[in-house]
Amino acid sequence: MQGLKRAQTLMGRRWAIIGMLIVLAAVLMLRSLGNNTIGYPDADRILMDGVFMADVMRDMPLGAPWGYAQAYFVQYPALSIGYRPPFFPAVEGLFNIIFGINMWSSRLALFAFVVTGLCYWVKLIEQVADRRVAAWSGALWVSTPFLAQWGWYTMAELAVLGMTIAAIYYLYRWVETERLTDAFLMAVFIGLAGWSKQTAAFLALVVVGYLLARGKLLWAVRRPGHWGAFALLLVLAVPLALMTIAFGDQNIHQSVGQGDADSVSRWSLANWGIHLKTLAEMHLTLPVLILAGAGLIVAGVKRQRQAVLPLVAVVSIFVFFSLLMGKNPRYPIFWIPFWCFFATLPLALADLRRGLKVAYQGALIVIVAFQAYSLYQREPAFVSGYDQAAKIAVREANTTGIFIDAFNNGYFTYFVRQADKDRSHYVFRGDKLLSSSSISTQHWLEVHMTKAEEIRKAFDDLAVSIVVVESINYAEVPIHDILRQMLEGPGFERIATIDIASNRVMSSVTDMPRFEDQQLYIYRYLNAKSEMSGEITLRLPVVGQEVSRSFEKNDKDR
Structure with a gap:
């Protein structure tokens, strides 16, 4: 009582x-x-x-x-x-x-x-x-x-x-x-x-x-x-x-x-x-x-x-x-x-x-x-490996450019910024430079590159020295397969493989792979340029805008 x-x-x-x-x-x-x-x-x-x-x-x-x-x-x-x-x-x-x-x-x-x-x-x-x-x-x-x-x-x-x-x-x-x-x-x-x-x-x-x-x-x-x-x-x-x-x-x-x-x-x-x-x-x-x-x-x-x-x-x-x-x-x-x-x-x-x-x-x-x-x-939705990949990318990058082609690119970018204390690196996304879409991979899809030579030129212009990809091309757009084939060829060295643990599928879209069914591959571009040059344009169909930036030699400041 x-x-x-x-x-x-x-x-x-x-x-x-x-x-x-x-x-x-x-x-x-x-x-x-x-x-x-x-x-x-x-x-x-x-x-x-x-x-x-x-x-x-x-x-x-x-x-x-x-x-x-x-x-x-x-x-x-x-x-x-x-x-x-x-x-x-x-x-x-x-x-x-x-x-x-x-x-x-x-x-x-x-x-x-x-x-x-x-x-x-x-x-x-x-x-x-x-x-x-x-x-x-x-x-x-x-x-x-x-x-x-x-x-x-x-x-x-x-x-x-x-x-x-x-x-x-x-x-x-x-x-x-x-x-x-x-x-x-x-x-x-x-x-x-x-x-x-x-x-x-x-x-x-x-x-x-x-x-x-x-x-x-x-x-x-x-x-x-x-x-x-x-x-x-x-x-x-x-x-x-x-x-x-x-x-x-x-x-x-x-x-x-x-x-x-x-x-x-x-x-x-x-x-x-x-x-x-x-x-x-x-x-x-x-x-x-x-x-x-x-x-x-x-x-x-x-x-x-x-x-x-x-x-x-x-x-x-x-x-x-x-x-x-x-x-x-x-x-x-x-x-x-x-x-x-x-x-x-x-x-x-x-x-x-x-x-x-x-x-x-x-x-x-x-x-x-x-x-x-x-x-x-209920188990919270989780995906492991991207924080580790971001730390490796920041540590191993000997230039400012890091390239990511992955469904989970947002978390990777966040972890790069977390590790990049002096904010000296740039993250370049495959789903902005190679192709772009809104929400799902096929909605408002635009393809911006079709050849390996175009990808390599972008790497040179953007001083990319580290490339991170998910082992599966989730986008089902051919240029992303071409990227993965290129990375296994001359001029690139795989420096790390990270197993992904997860209880999530990549997307609610039917037949999308599960995160745990793939790995993260990290490559070094052996012919990386030391400085960025040229211009980058990012298409943002979600907001109906484009963002462009011109780089000059020795341009490392925002």
Whole structure:
């Protein structure tokens, strides 16, 4: 009984609830924190974005920021800033400056957003419902395997989630208190969410939907002070929109565009069922799905006012992401906390007997434990060997140029920058110089070279002395096979072979090889030129741009 009383006392204190949720989140999301083989597609680009922002903060290129960014991409071609917004990478960059360039500092930066989200979640839900619901719903979504796993990789979704919860908190406070300060803070956090990832635009539907549900849309529009908050939001949103239009060819194609040839029509019944199927099969565990459905029904029958804001959030997210052509299960992740709210909402019923509440909480303890166990049964995606290859390449390169032809080129580039303390080397990618494509190897494919002589000339012009390739030509474009044949011929010496260990396939595209079925080969170019000359052009079909750089003799500076 004493233990139960102590637990109830802790559950009544906000700081204790937040502390316990942060500990739970840390145990689940910071798993294998020091393991630099953990990786996921796109996470490598966001890692490199963080390093770029750290270098920007060190160098402060205020005189020519665009030229600096272009030159940086030529040197370390693994950036996605422009295609992706820079707010999370900026925070990541601060952590890289403080703790060094390493994956664990970037993961800690991401975890800071999770902590922010948890703090605002508890504050929001204890006002919408009560502190007990805040605690248990927080524990449910933090331990939800599909959501928690993104703490293992430097993906932007959890950063957006943290800012989203903060924005919705201030939306609720603004409507409840009618304080102008809350309207401005709401605008700030909506802006920060958008500058973390553009998909945070769904918050516009949440704001309008909640104002309509509360009958305050005209109040929001007519009060003069609110226009200042709306103006602030525009100031934050317009540059982001312009950046997305300028650098977001692929973003636009897979969101508001028509999508790929195999995409379903956005107005078809099949399209509107995709995320509901994802919710049932991937986003929620079966116990939470059942409780969430029951909680939603109870809220409707009891006409619980507490359900209005979470329901608006769920519907807004469903509508927004159903209208987008891209249907990655990760995209609508933001509705998971609100479904967890419905799973715990019966605890807020005034007429629910104490014994039933105790039993319900006992069931929630079991579910949280089950979800945590299920998460630990999952092995994080990993690929080993690229960090070792990068260290060898930097150590053995006797010129500035290092060439990489590999699917996992982003992580290799990141590890080169990590090892290249004085930033004296350039990484040149085969999938930019030999051929280029967007997202998959055949999408918007362009072939830039067809002969071994062209490759050798590029090596000479770019002072390449070390070449790293995956043993399998993942691109299935002939010029990449020609490269591998050339490397086994005269003028090249294989200096290292690294076995790749991994539990990943190279891509979700059918028949793509597994990483573990190949090796990394490292070659020395015996006739390497000592200085770079000529011009390099990198095609970036993802953003619809080209980046060029001319090199003169003795040109080693960005």
